[in-house]
Amino acid sequence: MQSLGSSKSSAKPARGGFSMFRISGPGLMVLVTAFVVAVIFAANQNDVVGWVVAVIALFWLLLACFVVFSIQKAAKKAGAKLTEAQNAFTGRGAYAPADQGGTRVVAERSEADEVRDLKLDHSFKIVQVQVRVVNDERAKGAAANQDTIMRALETIEITATNARDMIKSSGGSGDPVTGTIID
Numbered sequence: 001m002q003s004l005g006s007s008k009s010s011a012k013p014a015r016g017g018f019s020m021f022r023i024s025g026p027g028l029m030v031l032v033t034a035f036v037v038a039v040i041f042a043a044n045q046n047d048v049v050g051w052v053v054a055v056i057a058l059f060w061l062l063l064a065c066f067v068v069f070s071i072q073k074a075a076k077k078a079g080a081k082l083t084e085a086q087n088a089f090t091g092r093g094a095y096a097p098a099d100q101g102g103t104r105v106v107a108e109r110s111e112a113d114e115v116r117d118l119k120l121d122h123s124f125k126i127v128q129v130q131v132r133v134v135n136d137e138r139a140k141g142a143a144a145n146q147d148t149i150m151r152a153l154e155t156i157e158i159t160a161t162n163a164r165d166m167i168k169s170s171g172g173s174g175d176p177v178t179g180t181i182i183d
Helices: 020-045 048-090 111-139 146-166
Strands: none
Touching: 020 048, 111 146
């Protein structure tokens, strides 16, 4: 028994291992022999039944060839996937960490990131509350307090500006996000 981390190559089957040729060879030889015998008898006797048997034998031969070659192709693909998985598991594959030390950390969140996310969350909650205030005042119709609506909109504008300044650009420079808004 061989472990996944073993350095021995499993490309060649062992002497007693699985070989598609050893399984498919005798079966295909029997079908080829049956087809050749059916063709010879059909040609010698020039009989319709003999040719029908030859066609049936040819059908079974083609079907067997299709199955054998399909299984061989699938086995090769499965073997390649298994080798890829073993290499990835042992750290020799394309996705293995460069330091060969196990798990690779892509990025760590800093304390500043956590605080910024908390501030952004708070800013979004403020905006939600102010939107609810504006909707409540608008629902009153003519009796709505326009000063309350204007203060809520001003609070939304200030909060959105502050929150936007907290968002960092993806370059990691710490600068606020810049760009053009397209409507």
